[in-house]
Amino acid sequence: MENIIKINHLRKHFGNLEVLNDIEFHVDKGEVITIIGSSGSGKSTLLRCINLLERPDEGEILYHGKDILKGTMDINHHRTKIGMVFQSFNLFNNKNVLDNCMIGQIKVLKRSKEEAMQKAMYYLEKVGMKEFAHAGSTQLSGGQKQRVAIARALCMDPEVLLFDEPTSALDPEMVGGILDVMKQLADEGLTMIVVTHEMQFAKEVSTRVVFMDKGVIAEEGTPKQLFEEPKEERTREFLGRYISSR
Amino acid sequence: MYLLMAAESDGFFTKTWDVFTRYQPLFLNAIQSTLLVAFVGTIAGLCIGLIIGGIRAVTSHVEQTHSPFTKVANKVIYGITSIYVEIFRGTPMMVQAMFLYYTFFAPLFRWTPMMSAMVIISVNTGAYMAEIMRAGIQSVDNGQIEGARSIGMSNIQTMRYIVLPQAIKNSFPSIGNEFVVNIKDSCVLNCIQFSELFFIAKSVQGTIFSYAEPFFIVGCIYLLLTFVTSRILGMIEKRMNHKRSSYPASVTTPQANMLNKE
Ligand SMILES: Nc1ncnc2c1ncn2[C@@H]1O[C@H](COP(=O)(O)OP(=O)(O)OP(=O)(O)O)[C@@H](O)[C@H]1O
Numbered sequence: 029m030e031n032i033i034k035i036n037h038l039r040k041h042f043g044n045l046e047v048l049n050d051i052e053f054h055v056d057k058g059e060v061i062t063i064i065g066s067s068g069s070g071k072s073t074l075l076r077c078i079n080l081l082e083r084p085d086e087g088e089i090l091y092h093g094k095d096i097l098k099g100t101m102d103i104n105h106h107r108t109k110i111g112m113v114f115q116s117f118n119l120f121n122n123k124n125v126l127d128n129c130m131i132g133q134i135k136v137l138k139r140s141k142e143e144a145m146q147k148a149m150y151y152l153e154k155v156g157m158k159e160f161a162h163a164g165s166t167q168l169s170g171g172q173k174q175r176v177a178i179a180r181a182l183c184m185d186p187e188v189l190l191f192d193e194p195t196s197a198l199d200p201e202m203v204g205g206i207l208d209v210m211k212q213l214a215d216e217g218l219t220m221i222v223v224t225h226e227m228q229f230a231k232e233v234s235t236r237v238v239f240m241d242k243g244v245i246a247e248e249g250t251p252k253q254l255f256e257e258p259k260e261e262r263t264r265e266f267l268g269r270y271i272s273s274r
Numbered sequence: 275m276y277l278l279m280a281a282e283s284d285g286f287f288t289k290t291w292d293v294f295t296r297y298q299p300l301f302l303n304a305i306q307s308t309l310l311v312a313f314v315g316t317i318a319g320l321c322i323g324l325i326i327g328g329i330r331a332v333t334s335h336v337e338q339t340h341s342p343f344t345k346v347a348n349k350v351i352y353g354i355t356s357i358y359v360e361i362f363r364g365t366p367m368m369v370q371a372m373f374l375y376y377t378f379f380a381p382l383f384r385w386t387p388m389m390s391a392m393v394i395i396s397v398n399t400g401a402y403m404a405e406i407m408r409a410g411i412q413s414v415d416n417g418q419i420e421g422a423r424s425i426g427m428s429n430i431q432t433m434r435y436i437v438l439p440q441a442i443k444n445s446f447p448s449i450g451n452e453f454v455v456n457i458k459d460s461c462v463l464n465c466i467q468f469s470e471l472f473f474i475a476k477s478v479q480g481t482i483f484s485y486a487e488p489f490f491i492v493g494c495i496y497l498l499l500t501f502v503t504s505r506i507l508g509m510i511e512k513r514m515n516h517k518r519s520s521y522p523a524s525v526t527t528p529q530a531n532m533l534n535k536e
């Protein structure tokens with residue numbers, strides 16, 4: 029099967045800090061990949077390199093076989109294909125819920141207003157926010173904001189959706205709802221890469237778990253392999269620490 | 275003694291009213307000129323400020339990812355805009371007006387005092403607005419920019435649709451304040467024969483050989499103009515902040531389980 033994304037020898041440093049150190053990584057259609065690892069291991073940086081919010085120093089990121097790091101790539105077009113959901117939601121404060129979902133469609137994809145509105149309402153309904161279409165985005169709770177952020181990303185019809193700790197900034201009672209939305213998207217076959225600390229979600233939903241440590245992918249495998257019989261000492265240590273801290 | 279003062283002050287007000295009615299067309303014209311030049315100066319200054327402030331916001335920070343060429347270009351552009359801002363904020367508008375009007379605007383361009391006054395106040399206000407907008411743009415959360423970039427918006431689209439609207443809203447009080455300041459400070463433009471309120475007060479004084487009445491009149495007019503303007507600006511500001519609050523802001527999510535599970 030052709031990889032949607034294939035990453036070769038990716039390196040990134042901030043100052044003297046090697047944040048990504050020779051990363052090899054690939055994503056196939058329909059996969060739900062969770063990335064776990066301790067704080068500072070480079071999970072966000074890897075995710076942000078995939079849609080070029082962060083520019084790697086070396087290596088290749090092939091999207092359908094084409095290197096997006098080559099100068100000829102249209103970065104903005106690439107980003108419409110790779111959606112992103114942030115920990116801090118990042119809804120546009122100057123737009124209401126509906127406009128948040130429409131502006132990218134209209135200004136970037138050049139869709140008609142009617143088409144954009146239809147699609148926005150479809151996805152707002154899907155995430156349970158249709159009733160709030162005309163609410164100001166600053167007046168929603170965290171959980172509601174994240175639902176809208178997911179709808180905004182889906183409106184662009186992305187091929188892959190990236191999630192960077194989508195539930196970490198939420199009150200505990202909001203987490204379940206967002207995970208349910210994500211689970212549903214996974215069931216519908218959307219390709220997703222999710223950085224998360226929700227181990228239960230990683231276990232139940234993902235097709236592959238990637239454990240990162242100090243800028244490298246230390247181990248990857250099915251949830252069963254990784255959680256039940258980790259090969260690497262540092263994976264065992266991380267999971268052990270994680271479970272005992274809960 | 276008390277009676278004398280009362281009589282005198284009574285005389286002052288009658289005389290002032292007299293002067294006002296006699297020169298009313300002049301004063302009303304001057305109100306128009308003052309408001310016009312203050313308004314044009316604020317709007318044009320805002321446009322200059324948006325451009326220069328935008329450039330300053332973008333070029334003021336250096337990122338590791340920038341190429342050496344970009345770093346140098348940023349420094350140079352930022353430096354040039356700094357010169358503009360420093361010169362026009364660091365010298366009195368009256369000096370700017372005298373210099374620009376008598377060296378360039380009148381002899382070379384043949385501009386009227388009115389035209390020159392508008393240009394001078396615009397360029398002057400632009401320097402202040404540039405700093406207001408730079409701060410306003412930099413106060414917009416970086417997450418807003420990342421959100422826009424993540425759905426494929428270009429740098430310019432991000433600025434236009436996301437950053438600038440929020441920057442303008444955040445700095446609206448300062449922008450409005452520039453308008454109020456311009457109503458008052460436009461009086462220095464009398465030095466280039468621009469017939470705003472102060473200029474008219476001076477010429478009336480020259481005709482009636484008395485300072486008190488004409489300057490008392492324009493004082494009252496300035497106070498009225500700035501008072502009304504401040505109130506209107508305050509109302510607009512309130513409206514901007516409350517526009518959407520009529521909507522029920524729910525904290526819980528009754529829709530949490532409304533995912534269509536077909
Ligand atoms: N823009 C930046 N400038 C400098 N250092 C950075 C920058 N972004 C990230 N870093 C550093 O790079 C390292 C990896 O960061 P990254 O955000 O990828 O970690 P993470 O695995 O996502 O951690 P967390 O679980 O805390 O989100 C950290 O040490 C961080 O301090």
Ligand SMILES: [Mg+2]
Nearest residue numbers: 071072073192
């Ligand atoms: Mg992170």
